[in-house]
Amino acid sequence: MKTIFEKTVSGRKCTELPESGIPAYTLKAACTRAEKADLPELSELDLVRHYDALSAKAYGVDSGFYPLGSCTMKYNPKLNECAAALEGFTDVHPLQGDKSAQGALEVLYLLTEYLKEITGMDDGTLQPAAGAHGEFTSLLMIKAYFESKGGKRTKVIVPDSAHGTNPASAAMAGFEIVNIPSLADGCVDVAALKDAMDGDVAALMLTNPNTLGLFEKNIGEIAETVHKKGGLLYYDGANLNAVMGIARPGDMGFDIMHINLHKTFATPHGGGGPGSGPVLCKKRLSEFLPGRRVAKTDGGAYALKKASPKSIGNVRAFYGNFLVCVRALTYIITLGREGIKDAAQKAVLNANYMRKRVSEFLDVPHNVPCMHEFVASCEKLKEETGVSALDVAKALIDCGIHPPTIYFPLIVHEAMMFEPTETESKETIDGAVEMLRSVIEAARTNPQELKNAPKTTPVGRPDEVKAARKPIVAFGKIPR
Numbered sequence: 001m002k003t004i005f006e007k008t009v010s011g012r013k014c015t016e017l018p019e020s021g022i023p024a025y026t027l028k029a030a031c032t033r034a035e036k037a038d039l040p041e042l043s044e045l046d047l048v049r050h051y052d053a054l055s056a057k058a059y060g061v062d063s064g065f066y067p068l069g070s071c072t073m074k075y076n077p078k079l080n081e082c083a084a085a086l087e088g089f090t091d092v093h094p095l096q097g098d099k100s101a102q103g104a105l106e107v108l109y110l111l112t113e114y115l116k117e118i119t120g121m122d123d124g125t126l127q128p129a130a131g132a133h134g135e136f137t138s139l140l141m142i143k144a145y146f147e148s149k150g151g152k153r154t155k156v157i158v159p160d161s162a163h164g165t166n167p168a169s170a171a172m173a174g175f176e177i178v179n180i181p182s183l184a185d186g187c188v189d190v191a192a193l194k195d196a197m198d199g200d201v202a203a204l205m206l207t208n209p210n211t212l213g214l215f216e217k218n219i220g221e222i223a224e225t226v227h228k229k230g231g232l233l234y235y236d237g238a239n240l241n242a243v244m245g246i247a248r249p250g251d252m253g254f255d256i257m258h259i260n261l262h263k264t265f266a267t268p269h270g271g272g273g274p275g276s277g278p279v280l281c282k283k284r285l286s287e288f289l290p291g292r293r294v295a296k297t298d299g300g301a302y303a304l305k306k307a308s309p310k311s312i313g314n315v316r317a318f319y320g321n322f323l324v325c326v327r328a329l330t331y332i333i334t335l336g337r338e339g340i341k342d343a344a345q346k347a348v349l350n351a352n353y354m355r356k357r358v359s360e361f362l363d364v365p366h367n368v369p370c371m372h373e374f375v376a377s378c379e380k381l382k383e384e385t386g387v388s389a390l391d392v393a394k395a396l397i398d399c400g401i402h403p404p405t406i407y408f409p410l411i412v413h414e415a416m417m418f419e420p421t422e423t424e425s426k427e428t429i430d431g432a433v434e435m436l437r438s439v440i441e442a443a444r445t446n447p448q449e450l451k452n453a454p455k456t457t458p459v460g461r462p463d464e465v466k467a468a469r470k471p472i473v474a475f476g477k478i479p480r
């Protein structure tokens, strides 16, 4: 497909306006540029067709199956969008007085209360703008906590199955990272944790269910090990889909955590935002929370509280991504206590159904009951046929489904991580399984063919290393 600049015809334009009755004004030379701006020139119809064709090439959860593991690409009811589009929410100003913004303050208050209930925590902030931002915020709070006790702890333990943002956030907050391995069953090696745990460790960062989709069965012992040495337990709650309404991190012994509202709680994501990564914590960490938070006064009105003197300060302007909070609150209220639990149970059921069916023809290294996702491996397939997880993923694009997450977690070679989510029907999952089966069969009969996939997209295989190392992020003409 041609870019809009390649479609340009000099002198062509979109609008034909009647002559203006206002006299022309000549700008001072200092306000103008010498060169003509390099803008595309197209007719209105060509312009509309260009962007319509582009939009049809985008793939989202509204287009089809999107089993991107660790991302929870679930369908988000349009009702949430309606709520977020209400004028009272879109037109509210962050500096508006409390009295005229009671509804907006109530949203922030209620959402925090519900999230406390869902996670088993005592307090929280909605300010962080993403999961990684929530991690970073929490680590600053953990740091402030130890400093307020007059000590300094320098290390953070991160298991090898962790999401890449965990070590990155800990490093950004100035901690030294200590890696601990997973056992063959995919869970944390408690003996290794005991060895690593000393008086310099500020926290253990843990994802539970972990990135293999497995519930850490030794979580009680893990919590005890960390707490015994005075450390704190951090919960990466980016993916709460399998446990919400059923198990609470606060009850498992975690002290502080973040949630990704844009994964579990109904904000569509994938294009880079806006997101929201609320941080929830136990009482002893409360005074370090960032930002001004909402309190309910005795009279039932909502008011902004001054931040505590020990607060780590703002991590973002104002109150976070407010409309993402509106969507999350709408989602929680519509589902209710039973509905939330039901969604979690169906997410787990769908993942296990798909795991069982996929394991009939593709290796699933930890083939035991999983939570909301599971990890298959193309390692054997690659040995036998030369076809890698990347090739299979690319071939799935030609089947019309979004590929799963690949090469993560790192502890499974040639990993393919599937997360069907609770919102997919049996028919959709069956259809995807059959397509995956046909791709795996094609790998055995005609491996070369898969090396050329995808064939149905405008760009076949981009140079991923170059795209990551030398991204061109400016709008406008692509430099040649």
Ligand SMILES: *Cc1c(COP(=O)(O)O)cnc(C)c1O
Pocket: 070, 071, 130, 131, 132, 133, 163, 165, 166, 207, 236, 238, 239, 260, 275, 277
């Ligand atoms: C997505 C994810 C994150 C990071 O969340 P962002 O909003 O992308 O910053 C952290 N941990 C886990 C386990 C995740 O799945």
